Amino acid sequence: MDLSVFATMESEVRSYVRAFPTVFDTAQGPILKDEEGREYIDFFCGAGTLNYGHNHPALQKSIIEYLSGNKIQHALDMATGVKKRFLELFRDVILEPRGLEYKLQFSGPTGANAVESAMKVARLATGRSTIVAFTHGYHGLSIGALAATANSWYRDAAGVGLNDVVFHPYDGYYGEDINTVALLRKHLEDPSSGLDLPAAVIVETVQGEGGVNVASDQWLRDLRELCTEKGIVLIVDDIQIGIGRSGKFFSFEHSGIVPDIVTLSKSISGYGFPMALVLIRPELDVWKPGMHTGTFRGNSIAFVGAARSLEEFWAGENNIESQIAHRSAMVVERLNAIAARHEGKFSVRGLGLLQGLVSEQNNDLASAISREAFKLGLVIETSGAHDEVVKVMPPLIGDDETLLKGLDRLEQAVDAALAA
C-alpha cells in the first residue's frame, strides 16, 4: 500500500495513519475495507464517533434524501426544519423520559469546543475562574480544554501557560481505600489549603483516553453532593462514553446523578459527521446572544443523522440498551478469559462497550497487541498514561458473529505480541 503522499505532504502531527497504515476506502457496519479490498473489523469506531457502525442504512437513507432535496446545508444557527426536528426529538426521546431539563447550546463541531463552551459558561455564571479537573482526564486540545487535559505529552505542546485549572486525584488514584472526593472536600473546607472555591468540576465518568478508568457510582454521587453543597458547577464530559457507549444514553444515568452541564459530541450525529452539543441547566444559561459563536455550529447533515439515530436507536421500543448489555457481556467474558489464560499479565476494566485490557507489567505490550491486531484485520487502539491499555470499542449494535470474530482476532493478537 503506497502511503508516501501522506508521509511527504502531511504534517508530522498525523497520528492514526501511523498506527493503521493503509488507505481506507469503504465501510459497512463493523467492517472497514481498504483500497486493496482487505477487510478489517472495527473495534475503534472513530474513538466513539461511530457507535452505530459505519453507513447504517436507515441513517444513510435519510441523509441521501436530505442531500438530494436541495435542503439547507449551512445556516450558522439560523432556524432550519432539520434543526427543529432534532431539538424536538432530543426533548421527546432523550430529555423528557429521563426527567432532565437542559438548554441546548450548539458549539463548534468538535468535542474540544463543547468543553471550551462548558468551561466558559460555568465561569461566566459563577464569576469564578478555577476549574477542578482530574488526573488522567482528557477533554480536548484547544488551549482552554487542554488546560483541563492531564497528559503532559499534550500539555507540552501548548506553548503558553495552561491556567486556572487545578488537578485532583480521580476515583481510585490512591487505591480503593481513599475516597478522593473526601480529600477534595477537605481542601475546600480548609481556608489554608490553597484551593480557591472553583467555578466548576469537570469529570469523565469513565476516562477513555486516560486508560479506561471507571469512577464508581458512589464516588460520582459524593462528587455531585459536594458540588451542590458548595455551589460548584458539575460538568460531565460525556463526549466519549456518552450516546450509549456506557450501556445507557448518558453515562451518568448509572449513578443517578444529574450534572449541571453535559458535553456531547462524537456519536451524537450518528453517522460520523462533526457535531457537538452542550447541555446547560437553565439557570446557568447566562450566555448573551452570540457570546460563543462560530461558523460551523449545527451542520444540517449532522442534524439529519442525529435526529434519525434518536428515532432508530433510542425511541420507545427501539431502545438499544439490551443489545449493548448483551454485546458488552460477550466482550467482558472474552477479555476475562484472555486475562485468565495469561495470569498476572492483564486486568480488565470498563463499562458497557468501553472496555480495557490493561497490561500490568509491560507498557509496550498494548501497542504491540494493537499492531498485531492490525496485521490480523482488526482496528483497535491503545490508551492510558503509558499507552498500557488496549481499548476495546466495537459498535454498539451488529451481529454476534462479527463481534466474536473480532474478539478471536484480538486473542490471536495477544498471543502474537506475547510470543514476539
Ligand code: PLP
Ligand atoms: N472530551 C473527551 C472525553 C474526549 O474523549 C475527547 C476526544 O477524544 C474530547 C473531549 C475532545 O474531542 P475532540 O477531539 O472532538 O476535540
